[in-house]
Amino acid sequence: MTGTYDVLLARLTSAFDAVAVGADPVLRPSERSDYQSNGVMALAKSQGVNPREMAERVLAGLDLADVADVEVAGPGFLNLTLTTAFLDAQLRELVDDDRLGVGRLEGRVAVIDYSAPNVAKEMHVGHLRSTVIGDALVRMYRFRGYRVIARNHVGDWGTPFGMLIEHLLDLGEEEAIASLSIGDLDGFYRAARTKFDADDAFKERSRARVVALQGGDPETRRLWRLLVDESVAYFSEVYAALDVTLTPADVVGESFYNPMLDEVVADLARAGLLVESGGALCVFPEGFTNRDGEPLPLIVRKSDEGFGYAATDLAAVRDRVANLHADEMLYVVGAPQGQHFEMVFAVARAAGWLPESVRCEHVAFGNVLGPDRKMFKSRSGETVKLIGLLDEARDRAEAALALRSSSLTTQERHELATQIARAAIKYADLSTDRSRDYVFDLDRMIAFEGDTGPYLQYAHARLRSIFRRLDDGFDAHAVHFVLAESAERDLALGILAFPEALDAAIATLHPHRLAGYLFDLAQRFTAFYEACPVLSAPEPSKGERLALCELTARTLSLGLSLLGIEAPEQM
RNA sequence: GCGGCUGUAGCUCAGCGGAUUAGAGCAUCGGUCUACGGAACCGAGGGUCGGGGGUUCGAAUCCCUCCAGCCGCACCA
Numbered sequence: 001m002t003g004t005y006d007v008l009l010a011r012l013t014s015a016f017d018a019v020a021v022g023a024d025p026v027l028r029p030s031e032r033s034d035y036q037s038n039g040v041m042a043l044a045k046s047q048g049v050n051p052r053e054m055a056e057r058v059l060a061g062l063d064l065a066d067v068a069d070v071e072v073a074g075p076g077f078l079n080l081t082l083t084t085a086f087l088d089a090q091l092r093e094l095v096d097d098d099r100l101g102v103g104r105l106e107g108r109v110a111v112i113d114y115s116a117p118n119v120a121k122e123m124h125v126g127h128l129r130s131t132v133i134g135d136a137l138v139r140m141y142r143f144r145g146y147r148v149i150a151r152n153h154v155g156d157w158g159t160p161f162g163m164l165i166e167h168l169l170d171l172g173e174e175e176a177i178a179s180l181s182i183g184d185l186d187g188f189y190r191a192a193r194t195k196f197d198a199d200d201a202f203k204e205r206s207r208a209r210v211v212a213l214q215g216g217d218p219e220t221r222r223l224w225r226l227l228v229d230e231s232v233a234y235f236s237e238v239y240a241a242l243d244v245t246l247t248p249a250d251v252v253g254e255s256f257y258n259p260m261l262d263e264v265v266a267d268l269a270r271a272g273l274l275v276e277s278g279g280a281l282c283v284f285p286e287g288f289t290n291r292d293g294e295p296l297p298l299i300v301r302k303s304d305e306g307f308g309y310a311a312t313d314l315a316a317v318r319d320r321v322a323n324l325h326a327d328e329m330l331y332v333v334g335a336p337q338g339q340h341f342e343m344v345f346a347v348a349r350a351a352g353w354l355p356e357s358v359r360c361e362h363v364a365f366g367n368v369l370g371p372d373r374k375m376f377k378s379r380s381g382e383t384v385k386l387i388g389l390l391d392e393a394r395d396r397a398e399a400a401l402a403l404r405s406s407s408l409t410t411q412e413r414h415e416l417a418t419q420i421a422r423a424a425i426k427y428a429d430l431s432t433d434r435s436r437d438y439v440f441d442l443d444r445m446i447a448f449e450g451d452t453g454p455y456l457q458y459a460h461a462r463l464r465s466i467f468r469r470l471d472d473g474f475d476a477h478a479v480h481f482v483l484a485e486s487a488e489r490d491l492a493l494g495i496l497a498f499p500e501a502l503d504a505a506i507a508t509l510h511p512h513r514l515a516g517y518l519f520d521l522a523q524r525f526t527a528f529y530e531a532c533p534v535l536s537a538p539e540p541s542k543g544e545r546l547a548l549c550e551l552t553a554r555t556l557s558l559g560l561s562l563l564g565i566e567a568p569e570q571m
Numbered sequence: 572g573c574g575g576c577u578g579u580a581g582c583u584c585a586g587c588g589g590a591u592u593a594g595a596g597c598a599u600c601g602g603u604c605u606a607c608g609g610a611a612c613c614g615a616g617g618g619u620c621g622g623g624g625g626u627u628c629g630a631a632u633c634c635c636u637c638c639a640g641c642c643g644c645a646c647c648a
Contacts, residue, residue, distance in 0.1 A: 026588085038590060045627095074591045075628080118648085155648065254648085280646055290644055291572060302646040309648045336642055338575060366576075367641080374641095404610080432584060435576060437641075444583070448610040450596045451584080458610060465608060516585065519595085526611065535607045571610080 001093040003101045003499035005035075007067060008080060012037050015062035019054070020047065033079035034068070034493060040076035051076035087489070088481040090496055094551055095476045100558055101499045105145035111320045112138050112148055114332035115239075115246055118155035119231040119253070120164050122186040123238045124383035125376050125440070129365045132429045132564065134332035135244045136511040137363070139562045144506055149324055152246055153316070154235075156228050156253035160192075162210035165223045166202060167192035173226065180230040183237070183387070214306075228253070241390055243422055243564060257315035261307050264315045265300060271351050279303030285346035288339070298343045310344060317348040321358055328359040330509065335364040335435065363509050366437035368429075376440050393421035396446055397454075416568055420454050421446070423565045427453030430563050431515040451519050453565055456556060459522040461571040463553035466534055470546070479547040480540070487524075487531040488548060494524040495551045498559065511563060518559045525552050 002010075005027065012025035016039055023043045030036035044054035055076040064070055068080040094100055114134020117123045123131075134150075141148045167188070168176040179188055195202045212220040232248050239246045265281060268274045273283045275297075282297030290296045298310045320326045331341060341362040348354040370376040378384050398417035401408070408416065428445035432438055448454050483489040501517030504510075534545040557567040 024588085026590095032591070036591095041590065077591065116648095158648070160647095278645075282645075288644085289573065292644095293573070297645055299646045304646080306646085308646060310646090312648090334642095335576060337648095339643055340648095342575095364576080369641095400610090436584090437577075439583080441583080444597075447597080452596090455596095455610080458608090462608060462611090469607070512585085516595090523595090527613095529607085530612045533607065537607095571608090 001090070001097055001101055003103070004082070004090050004496040005500040006103075007086075007090075008035055008064075011062065011064050011067065012039075012078075015058050016043065018061035019043065019057050029497070030079060032073065032077075033071070033081045035080040035082075037078040037080065040078060044076060082493070084481070084483055087483060087492055087496070091481045091492060091547070091551065092477075092479070094495070095479075095547065099143075100551075100555055101496065102144065102502055103499070108146045108327045109325050110141050110146045110148050110328040110330065111151055111324055111326040112141065112330045112332065113151045113153050113316075114138075114330075115235075115244075116153045116155065116333070117231075117235055119228050120160075120180070120185050120189050121155075121231075122183070122383075123235065123386045125368050125386065125389065126383065128368060128386060128389075128425075129429055129434070130332045130334070131239075131242065131244055131246075132426050133363065133365060133434055133511060134330075135246070136426075136430055136514075136563045137330060137332065137506075137509065138245060139564055140502060140506050140511070140514070143562055144502070146328075149320075149326070150246060150250040151316075151320075152235075152251045152253075154228075154232070154251055154253040156231075157255040157258070157312075159210050160189075161213055161224060161227070162206035162208070163192045163196040163202070164189070164227055165209050165213070165220065166205045167195060168223055168227065170195075173223075177226065177230055180227070181233070183234055185231065185234060186385075228255075238386055241387060242426075243566065245564075254309070254312045257312045257319065258307075260315040260319060261301075261311050264311055264318065267318075267351055267353070268300060268314075268347075273347065273350055274300070283347045283350075285343050285350065287346075288343055296343070298347055310340070313340075313344045314348060314351075314353075317344065317360070318351075318353040321353055321355070326358060328361075330361055330363050332363045332365070335366055338362060338364055361509065363434070365434040369437050369439045371439065371441070373439065389425065390418075390421055393424055393442055393446060394418050396442065397421045397424070400446075400448070416571065419566045419568050420457065420571075423453030423457050423560075425453075426563065426565055427456070427515060430511045431519070432512055434510065434512065454571075456518055456522050456560060457565075457567055458571055459525055460553055460556045460560070460567040461569065462529070463525070463549050463556070464569045466546070466549055467553075469535060474543050474546050476543075476547040476550060479543050481544055481547070483544075484541075485528075485532055487528040488545070491521075491524045491528040491548055491552060494521045495548070495555055497521075498555050502559075502562065514559060515563060518556060518563075521552065521555060521559075525549075525556075 009027050012027060016023040016025050020043060024039050026038040028036055028038065040055045040058055041051050044051040055072045055078065066083060067086045068082045071079045073079050112134055115127060115131040117127050138148050138150055196206055209220060213224055232251050236248060268283060275282050275284060277297055280299050280303045281301040282299050284295040284297050288296040299308055300311050301307055320329055345354065345360050354360055368376045376384060394417045397420040398413060401413050401417055424446040431451060445452055446454060448458060481492065483492055501514055505514040532545055534549060537545055560567045
């Protein structure tokens, strides 16, 4: 089916095109009517015509029969009020539409790079936003029809691995694996670091071990693999706890690109982009300067002939276009990396690896702050572990559930609390503009009132409960929507706006557009539920209201799922 | 110094390809109520949209400038 917004847009676009090809109708939701088209004023100005006059011209070519009533208001706004017949037709199509009006794209490939924890390090709040935002984008893109290739660009290479491997040997393999598999990655890392700083002999061994690793020594590689595998297994536990879709198959770490780095250098040299500076091989993309106003290099190969992350990122861009055939590439990485990615993308374009047709974006996000508005740390100044955060949220949710008399078993309550905790944390992250910092406030995010994940889950659960109380079944197919009450009509318009909300979220890479939509829909529902009795209503009103409830529940459930949030049947 | 992000009600935030009287949540105050799940709903107060210029019939939204905060600016990722 065609979404409501798209139907209007198509009709309007053809009318505007008749006046001036390519003119944008500027179609928006409206407070005065259902939708409004604001494109007349801009068009009038560009054509040197009086706006009211222009409105008449557009109107002359506008065919909205059976879809909406149009009224010219103010200087030339076109206020559109959808007809009940049209709303009825649209809603009846949704009854059998699993996609709730969302179209499916074909043939587009998107590579989405997110999460990126480090091997032999615990996942902490610093990984929360990339993981949660990236996963929401993956779910939205997949649902929209993209073939999504998720890439978890884990830090699995570099000088620290010398000391980590030596520490592993000191402990003995079995001991080391045991300590890693209980999830104490930080303890392992800290111990290695401490020895490295204090013990010169250990430091020497570590350096030699890095050389052996880079040289491909089989035994060293085996030990390295052990560390990576144990870490990835641990990451998987965290992802399961967070209900994130990433799997070990999505892990394509820095080391994966090692064999390509020489080719990257060769390509850049051939393109005449490579410059030696201070012993390092650099590219100086145009428009980037350092604090002294001098050209700023992207260092492809360090003066010690080692490769840094710039080389790896360049190789990844090259690989994702050439081998994965990406039409879009998203990098869900913190805002401080902005300049780095600008430079990488600029060099990739200059090198010819990244055609203009491929959309490549740094999906930047702000920091998670503590109550003191500084980077979120524990009381002792340490990073806060993701698992610990989830546990605390679950404990609070469980305590809140326990206060309420309910028929849940302990096990059920535990599971429900887990779902609420995840919803609270994810929704708090996904409901504000990602480019801003936000203060991590568990009390507020887990509250059952207000713009929170648990509130939306609750709205959904209330809806489901209606159907549990329904003894005689109903058939949504038999329903005609007349939308006599304004609360019914408002709810219907909310339901029908789902596709445009999802498209806005995808187009702008801003999941909070979808989150905001869902909150709005939940509010429309509660207003409706207050004003319109459902189960006690006489037929045919009862059937119509039940159908609205069912569509609302499905929309909330689907919308939340695209944010990576579960919608329990009962709370 | 250069660059990026941010600055909207007491607090947390939407709105920012200009367009008709600035929105929501929380908190506060006042209502609804023998409840289709009250974990709800309705209403009120509260804002010179960081300051100042400019473009425009019209700017929170576009441009310039200043202020404040955070972040980045050559071999760690």
